[in-house]
Amino acid sequence: MVSFDYSVVKHYKFYGFVKKVFGPIFRIMFKLKFKGLENIPRNNKERYIVAINHTCSFDPIFVSMPKNVPPLHFMAKVELFKNPVVGWVIKHLYGFPVKRGKGDTSAIEYGEKIIKEGHVMAICPEGKRVKDKNGVPQKAKSGVAIIAKATNASVLPVAIYCAGPIKPGKNVTVSYGKMLTLTDMGLDKQDIGPHDVKNAANMVMDNIFALWESEKYAD
Numbered sequence: 001m002v003s004f005d006y007s008v009v010k011h012y013k014f015y016g017f018v019k020k021v022f023g024p025i026f027r028i029m030f031k032l033k034f035k036g037l038e039n040i041p042r043n044n045k046e047r048y049i050v051a052i053n054h055t056c057s058f059d060p061i062f063v064s065m066p067k068n069v070p071p072l073h074f075m076a077k078v079e080l081f082k083n084p085v086v087g088w089v090i091k092h093l094y095g096f097p098v099k100r101g102k103g104d105t106s107a108i109e110y111g112e113k114i115i116k117e118g119h120v121m122a123i124c125p126e127g128k129r130v131k132d133k134n135g136v137p138q139k140a141k142s143g144v145a146i147i148a149k150a151t152n153a154s155v156l157p158v159a160i161y162c163a164g165p166i167k168p169g170k171n172v173t174v175s176y177g178k179m180l181t182l183t184d185m186g187l188d189k190q191d192i193g194p195h196d197v198k199n200a201a202n203m204v205m206d207n208i209f210a211l212w213e214s215e216k217y218a219d
């Protein structure tokens with residue numbers, strides 16, 4: 001089991017190396033195409049979360065490929081960290097372990113720490129990979145809204161689209177949508193309830209679905 005220290009957000013040179021060396025390979029292997037790059041903040045001081053539909057294990061890598069996308073810290077299921085090699089690689093690509101379905105407060109608090117320190121966090125609102133259902137984005141869990149409210153962060157919806165399962169040689173499109181502010185999501189009020197949180201999470205997922213559907217009909 002690869003250990004992880006939730007008390008500090010570390011910097012890893014391995015991330016930059018992988019992006020520079022393997023980025024071009026991934027672009028060719030998966031025929032990656034990017035849309036909406038103008039929606040990525042140019043100001044590094046803006047707090048935001050990148051929300052992605054969960055298509056495969058490479059989601060955070062696909063989304064981080066463009067040069068103007070900052071390093072993305074992302075949640076990864078704790079089971080992956082049990083393999084010493086896989087766990088090491090994920091950790092040094094800014095992945096951090098989360099115990100899915102168990103209310104993992106350590107992972108949530110670490111996510112908040114990432115954003116408050118000026119880094120960018122990536123999250124898959126669905127909570128788990130969509131293995132069937134033709135890859136259609138599914139309902140969101142509340143995590144993305146909870147973290148956005150706790151950190152006063154906006155959310156950048158991103159959709160990954162592929163006609164069928166993602167495999168080498170197939171066309172994969174990554175679409176970056178317009179930023180959703182706390183006001184857009186109804187999270188700018190001082191007192192919010194579970195209903196507000198759920199509505200905000202659903203709004204994020206609705207935006208991701210709209211981006212995904214747009215690519216489906218353009219395919």
